[in-house]
Amino acid sequence: MTDTLAHPAAAALSVVPPLGLGTFRLKGDVVQQSVRTALELGYRAIDTAQIYENEADVGSAIAASGVPRQDLFLTTKIWVAHLGADALIPSLQQSLEHLRTDHVDLTLIHWPSRDVPLQDSLRALQRARELGLTRHIGVSNFNTALLQQAIDTVGADQIATHQIELSPYLQNRAVVDFARQHGIHTTSYMTLGYGKLLGEPVLAEIATAHSASHAQVALAWAMQHGIAVIPSSTQRAHLQSNLASRTLRLSADDMARIDALERGDRQVSPEGLAPVWD
Incomplete structure (x- = not known):
């Protein structure tokens, strides 16, 4: 990665926990079991979204866990159909009902809208925070131009994180550098390259x-770069193993070898939603 990214000390300070549980593509009993197991193992950050259609199951699992709400960091994301100034807050209130809570800790714009001005969505998010519906706000799947628009609208200090696809095979250097230069934290999804990285020889050597x-x-590579991760799993052993990555310390040589794996291998770029990537 670039010099800026190579120094974790330069990472933006963030309220976002370094590791949480992702729930993308998990529904029903599957997501309930994943969340219950994760909370039992010690996870305290859970990431969901309106479009995942699992907020009610996530809320049910949290309620059954017995973990106090104040000990959790709960994130949801507003779908593009609800980004209008009049729609965002009612949709977030519905999410809160599903999640069985009176607030979430972080609310993100899930994908940029091509129909709703970004300023309208961000100001509605600010209003939701003023109403106590969310403690923090942020964005997801933006390019540098959209991040600049967000900064111009609300200020960089108001954006708790930018959540993007990021893995050793897709390091998104331009947008991560841009965010960091403005003090905006980054959260990574698809950090394991949708499973592709599990066969990577360099990772195998370092793992051994x-x-x-x-x-x-x-x-661990992402977290040492100051980037939060939200891997998902339905298996207890994998959930426990992922959690243990918080204590793994890679050497400077390890980090450089992983940095060199960049190949622009993007897994998520839905037509009609994705911006022009940097």
Whole structure:
């Protein structure tokens, strides 16, 4: 990565926990079991979204866990159909009902809208925060031009994180550098390259040297760059292993070898939603 990204000390301070549980593509009993197991193991950050159609199941699992609400960091994302000035707050209130809580800790614009001015959505998010519906606000799947628009609208200090696809195979250097230069934290999804990285020889060598797994190495790499991660799993052993990546410390040589794996291998770019990537 670039010099800026190579120094974790330069990372933006963030309210976002370094590791949480992602729930993309998990529904019904599957997501309930994943969340219950994760909370039992010690996870305290959960990431969901309106379009995942699992907020009610996530809320049910949290309620059944017995973990106090104040100990959790709960994130949801507003879908593009609800980004209008009059629609965003009612949709967030419905999300809160599903999640069985009176607030979330972080609310993100899930994808940029081509129909609703970004300023309208961000100001509605600010209003939601003023109403106590969310503690923090942020964005997801933006390019640098959209991040600049967001900064111009609300100020960089108001954007708690920018959530993007990021892995050793897709390091999104331009947008991560831009965000960091403005003090905006980054959260990574698809950090394991949708499973592709589990067969990467470089990760295998580093994992062997540290008595770790491929996934632990990839997650530790991102966290050492100051980037939060939200891997998902339905298996207890994998959930426990991912959680343990928080204590894995990679050497400067390890980090450089992983940095060199960049290949622009993007997994998520839905037509009609994705911006022009940097």
